Amino acid sequence: MHAACENRLSDLLPLLPHRFSEEELVQAVSTLIGRPIYVEARDMRGNFACGLRERYSDREVISFEIHTSPLHRSQIICHELAHILCGHKGSISYADIPSDEELADMIDWSVLGISARTSYEEQDEQEAELMASLIVQRMYRATVMPAQRPAAADERWNAMFT
Template structure:
């Protein structure tokens, strides 16, 4: 018997390295296999592993701002996310921000400690630099966080909408075929 693995002829070695690195990071989390986890369950698991509490903070963020933000303080990890997003989009934003936490991304400095104290005197200047200085959309860190978040989302299967709905008889075959595209670990599971 011959087993073949298809590979793109011109596979980008950097993309391959990123994928493998992200898969190792997610494997190292020790998430329970074939178990659906809610985002809250995932945060509790990550908190137990790191020894640091993670708090999710839904907020009405200003128009044009990022949909999410990870803020690491001396005692707690905070994930701030736009509360007006659709639940599936909220989940992806939260998973992306948790990806930054899991990858322990650092920010690029944008403000000196003195400038931070002048602008936001009640917050630690290091916290401000770490949060505001994070790179944006096309950076390696953003790509890594997005990939880690997507891998976790695939593994925890935490889509919260009901999986079982009445289906008209004429549509059952189509629904069955589309259902086969779901995460293989959860096929046949309606929990």
């Protein structure tokens, strides 16, 4: 699983600068998959998950708990991005929910799949969490380590003096 996650990252990393932000990461994944990705904060206290990914035919929407720490927020966003990069369809589908009139009015039927971590028992969740940890590690390691292949002038100076 670790090797598969590293392989997927090798496709993504060339699209990112040495030091990259969450926004740059989201944009790079969006470019890689050819669909926009929207990230939004939601009050999810009391819900079953602290992060959520909704998969549509034309876009991805990632939601995270608004009342969490910056590091946890990064882990949540990277976890949901990892689901996208791994091609996970989602563990929850509206098609699996029995419909009645009241429920049918509440459902956005354009959602193709939903990922919401409630445990780490499923392989998709383990893979997404491992990949998220690898991404976050690179985000933070890059803030203190010089680029291995410095491209920009400031990266070359930093590499030379580090």
